[in-house]
Amino acid sequence: MALQFSPQAEAKISDLCRRYPNTQAACLPVLHLAQDEFGYLSEEVLELVATRLAVPSSHVFGVATFYTMFHREPVGKKVLMMCTNVSCMLTGAYETLRKLETRLGIKAGQTSADGEFTLIEEECLAACADGPAMICGDRYFLRLTADKVDAALDACRKLPAQHGHHPSHHSDKKH
Amino acid sequence: MPADRNFKIVTRLFGVENANRIDVAMSHGAYKRLQPAFAMQPQALVDEVKKSNLRGRGGAGFPTGMKWGFIPKGADTVYLVCNADESEPGTCKDRELLFWDPHLLIEGMIIASYALGCKHAYIYIRGEMIREAAVLQKAVDEAYAKGFLGREQQTAIGSVKIDLTVHRGAGAYICGEETALLNSLEGKRGWPRLKPPFPAVKGLFGKPTIVNNVETLMNIPFIVEHGGQKFAEVGTGKSGGTRMLCLSGHLKSPGVFELPIGITFRQVIDEVCGGTHSGKRVKAVIPGGSSMPPLDASELDVPIEFDALMNDPRIKPVQYKPGHNFELAPGKPLRAMAGSGGIVVMDEDTDIVAVCARIMRFYAHESCGQCTPCREGTGWMAKICTRLADGYGQPGDIDLLSSIAYGIAGNTICPLGEAAAWPMMGFVTKFRPDFEARLAQSRGLPPAGYHGAHP
Ligand SMILES: Cc1cc2nc3c(=O)[nH]c(=O)nc-3n(C[C@H](O)[C@H](O)[C@H](O)COP(=O)(O)O)c2cc1C
Ligand code: SF4
Ligand code: FES
Numbered sequence: 001m002a003l004q005f006s007p008q009a010e011a012k013i014s015d016l017c018r019r020y021p022n023t024q025a026a027c028l029p030v031l032h033l034a035q036d037e038f039g040y041l042s043e044e045v046l047e048l049v050a051t052r053l054a055v056p057s058s059h060v061f062g063v064a065t066f067y068t069m070f071h072r073e074p075v076g077k078k079v080l081m082m083c084t085n086v087s088c089m090l091t092g093a094y095e096t097l098r099k100l101e102t103r104l105g106i107k108a109g110q111t112s113a114d115g116e117f118t119l120i121e122e123e124c125l126a127a128c129a130d131g132p133a134m135i136c137g138d139r140y141f142l143r144l145t146a147d148k149v150d151a152a153l154d155a156c157r158k159l160p161a162q163h164g165h166h167p168s169h170h171s172d173k174k175h
Numbered sequence: 176m177p178a179d180r181n182f183k184i185v186t187r188l189f190g191v192e193n194a195n196r197i198d199v200a201m202s203h204g205a206y207k208r209l210q211p212a213f214a215m216q217p218q219a220l221v222d223e224v225k226k227s228n229l230r231g232r233g234g235a236g237f238p239t240g241m242k243w244g245f246i247p248k249g250a251d252t253v254y255l256v257c258n259a260d261e262s263e264p265g266t267c268k269d270r271e272l273l274f275w276d277p278h279l280l281i282e283g284m285i286i287a288s289y290a291l292g293c294k295h296a297y298i299y300i301r302g303e304m305i306r307e308a309a310v311l312q313k314a315v316d317e318a319y320a321k322g323f324l325g326r327e328q329q330t331a332i333g334s335v336k337i338d339l340t341v342h343r344g345a346g347a348y349i350c351g352e353e354t355a356l357l358n359s360l361e362g363k364r365g366w367p368r369l370k371p372p373f374p375a376v377k378g379l380f381g382k383p384t385i386v387n388n389v390e391t392l393m394n395i396p397f398i399v400e401h402g403g404q405k406f407a408e409v410g411t412g413k414s415g416g417t418r419m420l421c422l423s424g425h426l427k428s429p430g431v432f433e434l435p436i437g438i439t440f441r442q443v444i445d446e447v448c449g450g451t452h453s454g455k456r457v458k459a460v461i462p463g464g465s466s467m468p469p470l471d472a473s474e475l476d477v478p479i480e481f482d483a484l485m486n487d488p489r490i491k492p493v494q495y496k497p498g499h500n501f502e503l504a505p506g507k508p509l510r511a512m513a514g515s516g517g518i519v520v521m522d523e524d525t526d527i528v529a530v531c532a533r534i535m536r537f538y539a540h541e542s543c544g545q546c547t548p549c550r551e552g553t554g555w556m557a558k559i560c561t562r563l564a565d566g567y568g569q570p571g572d573i574d575l576l577s578s579i580a581y582g583i584a585g586n587t588i589c590p591l592g593e594a595a596a597w598p599m600m601g602f603v604t605k606f607r608p609d610f611e612a613r614l615a616q617s618r619g620l621p622p623a624g625y626h627g628a629h630p
Contacts, residue, residue, distance in 0.1 A: 019338075022380075025360065027362030028359065063362065067302070070345055085465075085533065087264065089533055090530070091424070122303070124264040124266070124465075124537075126261045126304070128264070128267045128423035128429075129422060129429040138306040140306070
């Protein structure tokens, strides 16, 4: 059977569509939902969103590739968004980023070998006064200087996986 | 008369436990301004806002009442959109406001919607603010449950029902620009639109639309409660109310503070933030988000107020080449701007060229690519400034940077072009010796495979 949204997601989509004068406007919220459901936005997922909203798949593809939070490839269970913009840079963000890279054995933009973390070098996260700042899901790690990286990673390991995380959605969504 | 430093309008609930829960917020007066507002004619509310001298807190400082007045009379559908996309580097006030007092924003938006004739308002919140989006959604759900939203209200013009939807962005700085935001809200790529038409005439879904910043809208309940006159008196000159200032960088006690408009940079840095963390002298200050030309240490006695930063002769004009001022209009040189309230302080050990390079990489990354001068120019500035910072500057690079910036400014669809060009010209104007020193230490051509590794 083809890819499907869960009944809960379906209900949310119907609800969302009522809040805009046309279905195209629900594109971003539904892509967020789809990413939560399926882990990342594969071609198949984009087709599903396009069909569900009755907008051309080329449009959905264009939107999904424009925004940095939409992942077109599988990502780790948790995405670490580490700001290196000016305020955070001044308070040591690059040292923090280097330490994160070393600890995870990856470069920014990559996913750790155990599939746990994807590390992203972010632009300003609106936490400048408490920089260096990092976001993992709905958690903020503030004043995250390099010496606090190990403790932060330990805390992140204990957080629930984001994006529903079904890297193998092709099999486990068939029911 | 400017208010004293403890006078609060938008941060009254900061630090109050569970302030974002509706029962707690209501015990502190939330939604009490709805009835008095509904008893007024919409036009009277717009007039009150005009009288208040409230100016947009999103960056441009445009008078809010005047903007509201641009909605065509008799428009059938009008939209109000709150810009909660906060992503201008150095700016971190809206996120705090959303977290601590979402109900003040909702109350402000209900009043503004009534004043403007809007039946469905939207809050466009930045995608990365996952925690704040959840707080805000819960607050909106509570306001629906209490009947402030989604239920008929009796007003001076009959029964009115207002809906409010929280819409999450998905990672794109450019969506903070109001027309890009509207495209994004319509489910498209966040590409800025050509203006005119302005959103007040043709905005969201082609309808007259007002876009206002979070902080701007949170001031509305106070104006209803105390009158526009009082709000104007709290401020200075043609700027009413208080201002959220975000202090970051090399400070002993950085933070987000609601302060009287008119306080000077030096007062905030020394008296509110305890000076630099190192105790060293201040070298440079970004006055209102990274899009604004920086100030040097001799320019810090200017009040942080929209008009002062644009006109005060104590702030040196920005030049596009030595001896040539960059003018916004004939005879009106660019000095600085109050922008978003994001103040970034750098002490005397700061590597200014590296900071400038980082800022340029940001704009190159965030250019949406529609206009050639912005797309190409921001890329070149990022590359050249980064190689200069890394010790591979080439002769002529410094003037080249300013001339690229000069070629961008004024030649693009949206102000992101200026947002990159102004600080570029500003850094070179005020910190030229830093750039020259770095060039003098250049190791020549970068090695093969160099991609701009700094820092
Ligand atoms: C590149 C760019 C980014 C912007 N980002 C924001 C932002 O994050 N938040 C905001 O309120 N305004 C931002 N603005 C300003 C908006 O375009 C708009 O002027 C503002 O939301 C109007 O609200 P106000 O009148 O209440 O300030 C940005 C402008 C530009 C050109
Ligand atoms: S100025 Fe830059 S960001 Fe703005 S529309 Fe043009 S290319 Fe896009
Ligand atoms: S610069 Fe890092 S959060 Fe703003």
